[in-house]
Amino acid sequence: MGWISNDNEHEGWAACVAPDGRLSSSSSGEGRLVKGISGRYKRDKLMTDYEVVPDAEIIGWRGACDCGWQGEMWKRVASPADADFSERRDYVALEDFADASREVEDAIHDEWKAHIAPSEAILGVAAAAREHSQAGQRLDKTVAAAKAAGASWADIGRAVGTSRQSAHERWADKQ
Structure with a gap:
């Protein structure tokens, strides 16, 4: 299961x-699909440029993003006693599917969210810039309407928090 950024520019997964x-970016009934041919594993039947790595051979997990970002490694350990979340070690039995535990997947998701935080913040900047532009256009139109209705530049200046002269300089040529 993956995650998509709000701008659809990033897709991440554990x-x-x-x-x-x-x-790996996906799995089959036989194991995890990894891109490239090493010759060590059998090729996938449908995606012939991928090999199938058995779940028992998976050594851990890390965050990945289609932009190329990779998070730090979470190591798969051989016994529950060796697991230590603070040391990025987790136990998943070799006979089980090699999916990261919910706790590790949540931690990887948090790392991925930190990775995309700048682009997510830029979405907010872009939205604020659009709103600012729209508000400026509305202000220009309402100033023109006020002037057409007989308001003075002093009245308009007071309404927007500037002087009469500043209001005149800003909007006189937009009449």
């Missing part, structure tokens, strides 16, 4: 890590 460091 990727399984193969022994050679390649990351």
Whole structure:
């Protein structure tokens, strides 16, 4: 299961890590699909440029994003006693599917959200800029309407918090 940024520019997921460091982006009934051919694993039948790494050989997890970003490694350990969340180690039995635990996936999701935070913040800047532009256009129109209705530049200046002269300089040529 993956995550999509609000601008649709980033898609992230908790990727399984193969022994050679390649990351999976999907799975099949036989294991995790990793791009590239090492010759160590059998090729996937449908996606022939992918190999199938058995779940038992997955060594851990890390955040991945289609932009190329990768988070820090979460290591898969051999026993529950070796698991230590603060040390980025988690236990998933070798006979189980190699999916990250909910706790690790949530932590990876948080890392991914930190990765996309600048682009998410830019969306807010873009929205505020659009609103600012629209408000400026509304202000220009209402000033023109007020002037057409007989308001003085002093009245308009007072309404927008400037002097008569500043109001005249800003809007006189927009009449």
